Amino acid sequence: MTTELSFADDGTRLVGDYVRPPWPGPYPAVVFVEGSGPGGRDQGAWPTRLAAAGFASFAYDKPGSGASTGDWTGQTIADRATETTAAVRALRDREDVLPDGVALIGGSQGGWVAQLAASADDTVAAVVSVSGPGVDVLAQEEHRLRHQLPAEGFTEADVRQAVALLHDQVRRVRAGDDPARVHAEQARWHAAAWYPLLAGTTPRSIGFLAGIADYDPAPALGALRCPLLAIFGADDLLVPVRESVRVIADTLRAARHDIVVFPHADHNIRIYAGEGPARVRNGHYTPGVRAPGFDELVVTWLQRHCAAPGTRH
Structure with a gap:
């Protein structure tokens, strides 16, 4: 059962879909934390899958996307984390949600955001991070370019130039340069076939990247x-998996955590029949199948940490 839900954060109105099981609550619940880009409330089959397992869920349009006001390109990771804790409060205020049973699921950049939000809000029951890097933003972006571009058939010279532009964008904006001027002065590269794969391809996206780098x-x-x-x-191809696993394991050595690496799976935890380079075309993944066991892992792990008596399995 789906209803529209909205909440406010720092003058911005965020709007999304609240999906709940078809039986009376209160339910444990999940807030989806979107990755990079404009993003929206569409989480595919996940809300239905979670509802069948006894969880309510909330997925909302990022600022400036869909029905939400604001502008996500003006946000930092800290801004996004504050917004996420506001979404958690919106769920905890509902009578049909268990106030001590709200978890976060963050994908990619959303993994960074979910971890930061939960570190600042002890009411968050648990965090699921899917392909959330364990390294800083600039290191992750450089890793992505060094691996994604060759996978798409670009040369080592292309990679070197793309990485140089990445660092030039961040360095200049950090130093106070106008992102529009940085973008204009890189104009000779705008027609390069690899240029759309940069994180910063417009003044707004260059400014956003520099702000979170x-x-x-x-x-x-x-x-x-x-x-x-x-x-x-x-x-x-987008995240340094071994380094991320090492950082998370070392940092959380004394805390409760589980780390799972699915063999042969990509950034979206999908598996493909073809060879690696065939998976990516023009910056987008070709269709694949979800790694076997992924859905069950997420649901059963959440049930173990958030489920209430009477939750249906």
Whole structure:
């Protein structure tokens, strides 16, 4: 059963879909934390899957997307975390939600955001991070370019130039340069076939990237007190999986956490019949199948950490 739900954060009105099981609550619940880009409330089959397992869920349009006001390109990771805790409060205020049973599911950039939000809000029951990097933003972006571009057939010279532009954008905006001027002065590269794969391809996206480039997830991981499930795909081209696993394991050595790496899976935890380079075309993943066991892992882990008596399995 789906109803529209809205909440406010720093003058912005965020709107999304609240989906609940078809039996009376109160229910444990999940807030979806979107990854990079404009994003929206569409989480595919996940809300229905969670409802069948006894969870309510809330997915909302990012600022400036769909029905939400504001502008996501003006946000930092900290801004997004504050927004996420406001979404958690909106669920905890509902009579049909267990106030101590609200978890976060963050994908990619949303993994950083979910961990930071939970580190600052001890009412968050648990966090599921899907392909959430354990390294800082700039390191992750450089890793992505060095692996995604060759997978799409670009040369080593292309990679070097793309990485150079990435660092030039961040360095200049950090130093106070106008993102519009940075973008204009890189105009000779705009027609390059690899240019659309940069994170910063417009003045707004260059400004956004520079604003979050320094974010390091280690302090938030160190402050995390709720259980964390960190999921990765072994063949992820966008995130340094081995380094991320090492950082998370070392940082949370004494805390409750689980780390799962699905073999042959990509950034979206999907598996493909073809070879690696065939998976990516023009910056987008070709269709694949969800890694076997992924859905069951997430649901059963959440049930273990958030489910209330009477939750239906």
